[in-house]
Amino acid sequence: MRFDTVIIGGGLAGLTAGISLQEAGRKVAIVSAGQNAMHFFSGNFEDAGPVRDRVAALFAAAGVRTNATDGLQLMAMGKFKNVSLTLEDVTVFPDEHIAEKVLLVNFAGYHDFFGTFIAETLENLGISCRIRFVRLAEMESLRTSPSEMRSVNIARMMDEYWEKVVTDIRVLHKDEDLILLPQVFGLKDAAVLDKIRKALPARVAFVGTMPPSVPGIRTQMLLKHRFEVLGGTFLMGDEVTSAALHEGIISSITTRNLDTVRLFADHFIIATGGFFSKGLVSTPTQVYEPLIGLDMDYSEDRNAWYNEEFFESQPYMNFGVKTDAELHPFKDGEPIRNMYAIGSILGNTRKEDFGTAAGLAIRTAFAAADAIKGGNV
Numbered sequence: 001m002r003f004d005t006v007i008i009g010g011g012l013a014g015l016t017a018g019i020s021l022q023e024a025g026r027k028v029a030i031v032s033a034g035q036n037a038m039h040f041f042s043g044n045f046e047d048a049g050p051v052r053d054r055v056a057a058l059f060a061a062a063g064v065r066t067n068a069t070d071g072l073q074l075m076a077m078g079k080f081k082n083v084s085l086t087l088e089d090v091t092v093f094p095d096e097h098i099a100e101k102v103l104l105v106n107f108a109g110y111h112d113f114f115g116t117f118i119a120e121t122l123e124n125l126g127i128s129c130r131i132r133f134v135r136l137a138e139m140e141s142l143r144t145s146p147s148e149m150r151s152v153n154i155a156r157m158m159d160e161y162w163e164k165v166v167t168d169i170r171v172l173h174k175d176e177d178l179i180l181l182p183q184v185f186g187l188k189d190a191a192v193l194d195k196i197r198k199a200l201p202a203r204v205a206f207v208g209t210m211p212p213s214v215p216g217i218r219t220q221m222l223l224k225h226r227f228e229v230l231g232g233t234f235l236m237g238d239e240v241t242s243a244a245l246h247e248g249i250i251s252s253i254t255t256r257n258l259d260t261v262r263l264f265a266d267h268f269i270i271a272t273g274g275f276f277s278k279g280l281v282s283t284p285t286q287v288y289e290p291l292i293g294l295d296m297d298y299s300e301d302r303n304a305w306y307n308e309e310f311f312e313s314q315p316y317m318n319f320g321v322k323t324d325a326e327l328h329p330f331k332d333g334e335p336i337r338n339m340y341a342i343g344s345i346l347g348n349t350r351k352e353d354f355g356t357a358a359g360l361a362i363r364t365a366f367a368a369a370d371a372i373k374g375g376n377v
């Protein structure tokens, strides 16, 4: 099988690059092994500021609604965080004084939404916060097992039963000017969020839960759908197992499911993620990139890998594959001229140019896609 570009990894970086190339009429395949960081997404695209209009437009065409407003996000653990581009699910507050009185609503038996932490933060700010629970008969089957009472299972139910929850909240509401709810609504369709906002008698804000992230999963599904609608080939649940590299050029790759069938392309993008997605691997003695054995930018002194102060920034977060100015990774000291490394496989090695986190994923995806569109091999 032949493509213009094969992308290895279908997380935020791979999908953004894939959509950008498909929009330009290129023939692209994405091979994606499994879960990615979007499944744990807070809703905040950190460090995406410099490209926020461009990415907001790409997302909008995919049906992913964003909020490009500078302000504060109330996080799952009750802390505030500065944001400049979020999913539309996130309410962005101008300052910490988010309300006079808050009603925080949770589901009985749901432990992945930390209402008490959030209430404590708010009380410390002089904002009164009343916590109340909704108990739907339809959720009894989930409540029998704590492992079933997870955000995505609740969200699947809420696609059907959100109106019942709204009815219960209307009964619980007194004089609060803000209602806080867990982000377990609108898994299939974010329009449900608007309907809930309209149906309740006060402002509504949705606050993150423990993973999996409902807004993150919805975003991943919409981006994948957009890529496929544009004509892209998405090989879900498959894994690239080898790459044919000769004199600085990759000609083809193999995957676990396609067995002997090779995928040929003019360009390759490696977007296999960081340690979390096994795009990078560490053993007690080394840190390496497992697919091609790309050259790494990291300290060989193991004592320099981590900071014993657990909550301090950790040096291993800076480790990633080594790239040249155009994001070509190196193998044995030589750049691979038709491959681009993007997203968290870079660690923080290109922080100065492309930022970190989701911003790094998006900005390097655009850079690689632009280079391929411009013919810069």
Ligand SMILES: Cc1cc2nc3c(=O)[nH]c(=O)nc-3n(C[C@H](O)[C@H](O)[C@H](O)COP(=O)(O)OP(=O)(O)OC[C@H]3O[C@@H](n4cnc5c(N)ncnc54)[C@H](O)[C@@H]3O)c2cc1C
Binding pocket: 008, 009, 010, 011, 012, 013, 014, 031, 032, 033, 034, 035, 036, 037, 038, 040, 041, 042, 043, 044, 045, 046, 047, 238, 239, 240, 241, 271, 272, 273, 274, 276, 277, 278, 279, 291, 342, 343, 344, 345, 357, 358, 359, 361
């Ligand atoms: C748990 C977690 C939560 C995060 N939350 C946020 C957040 O809220 N906001 C933010 O700004 N940043 C966040 N980040 C930073 C995050 O890294 C970026 O936001 C971004 O989503 C990373 O995207 P990526 O595409 O580079 O990698 P990933 O999302 O990790 O995707 C890599 C994909 O490649 C696949 N893969 C790996 N090897 C192969 C192979 N051989 N063949 C085929 N596929 C392969 C993996 O299965 C995975 O699907 C978070 C990171 C983590 C780990």
